Amino acid sequence: GAGVSQSPSNKVTEKGKDVELRCDPISGHTALYWYRQSLGQGLEFLIYFQGNSAPDKSGLPSDRFSAERTGGSVSTLTIQRTQQEDSAVYLCASSPWEGAFSGYTFGSGTRLTVV
Amino acid sequence: DAKTTQPNSMESNEEEPVHLPCNHSTISGTDYIHWYRQLPSQGPEYVIHGLTSNVNNRMASLAIAEDRKSSTLILHRATLRDAAVYYCILRDPVSDSGGGADGLTFGKGTHLIIQP
Numbered sequence: 001g002a003g004v005s006q007s008p009s010n011k012v013t014e015k016g017k018d019v020e021l022r023c024d025p026i027s028g029h030t031a032l033y034w035y036r037q038s039l040g041q042g043l044e045f046l047i048y049f050q051g052n053s054a055p056d057k058s059g060l061p062s063d064r065f066s067a068e069r070t071g072g073s074v075s076t077l078t079i080q081r082t083q084q085e086d087s088a089v090y091l092c093a094s095s096p097w098e099g100a101f102s103g104y105t106f107g108s109g110t111r112l113t114v115v
Numbered sequence: 116d117a118k119t120t121q122p123n124s125m126e127s128n129e130e131e132p133v134h135l136p137c138n139h140s141t142i143s144g145t146d147y148i149h150w151y152r153q154l155p156s157q158g159p160e161y162v163i164h165g166l167t168s169n170v171n172n173r174m175a176s177l178a179i180a181e182d183r184k185s186s187t188l189i190l191h192r193a194t195l196r197d198a199a200v201y202y203c204i205l206r207d208p209v210s211d212s213g214g215g216a217d218g219l220t221f222g223k224g225t226h227l228i229i230q231p
Contacts, residue, residue: 004158033219043159043221091158093219103149103161104219 002026004107006092012113013082021077021110025094033104034067034077036088043091049075082114119203124226133190135225137203140184146207148179149219150188152199159202159221162188193229200224 005024013019025032034046045059049069060066064082069075079086089109120138127133139148149164163170163177165186170177176189190197202224 035221042223043219045220093158103151103164104159106158106160108156109158 004092004094004105006090006107006110008110009108010111010113012115015084015114016081018078018080019082019112021079021090021112023075023077023092023094023107025073025075025092026105027073029094029096029105030072031095031104032069032075033093034075035091035093037091037109038088046077046090079112082112084114087112087114119205119222121201121203121222121225123223124228126228126230127193128230129195130192133193133197133227135188135190135201135203135227136185137187138185139203139205142183142205143207146205148177148183148186149204149206150175150177151202151204151219151221152197153202153224154196154199162201164206193227195229195231198227198229200226 004026007022011019023032030051032049035043036046037043046065047060047067048056051072055067064080067075067077075092077090089111091106091109093104093106095104118141122136125135147164147166150162151159152162153159163172163175165177165179167179167183169179178187178189180186188201202221204219204221
């Protein structure tokens with residue numbers, strides 16, 4: 001597609017349940033990032049994928065969070081045993097590898113509400 | 116990545132130019148200056164970036180001070196659709212290896228309010 005696609009756009013889940021969030025990056029973009037944004041706050045980096053290299057997981061807040069990227073394209077962010085503090089908008093971005101020289105394209109995000 | 120400082124909010128009138136300042140006094144010689152904006156209920160959107168020279172594109176202009184310790188994003192004729200949070204970010208591609216451990220570091224940005 002023309003942009004970064006994220007699904008679902010909204011997700012309400014019960015505390016303790018697992019959720020999966022999906023990101024379809026722009027075709028050909030080798031770099032993929034996950035961020036989250038709590039209400040009224042800035043963006044918090046979670047994880048970074050670059051081509052076939054091992055992902056940089058340094059931003060994941062706990063071991064309940066994991067992500068994978070299959071075939072260098074689609075990525076799934078999984079949150080296990082969700083907690084209320086996980087409620088936020090989860091944003092995905094992709095870029096050509098030389099992202100620092102050009103712009104990153106963000107999706108519209110998935111709004112996660114844990115009740 | 117070096118830190119940037121922006122005003123929390125600014126207000127402007129529709130159809131007037133807007134100058135959004137950003138201070139980055141600790142910028143390194145290889146840091147690029149990037150601007151993004153985030154409209155309500157949307158993900159951030161790339162606006163413009165530059166290194167030393169002023170830059171223009173269809174969305175905005177970027178004026179970079181000669182010492183590179185500050186920059187200004189210029190919206191030549193603001194519309195109501197330009198109301199957003201504007202983020203000024205520094206990226207160093209030399210030490211970044213295509214993305215780096217923290218990606219783009221977003222601060223609080225400037226909340227731009229456009230009055231009709």
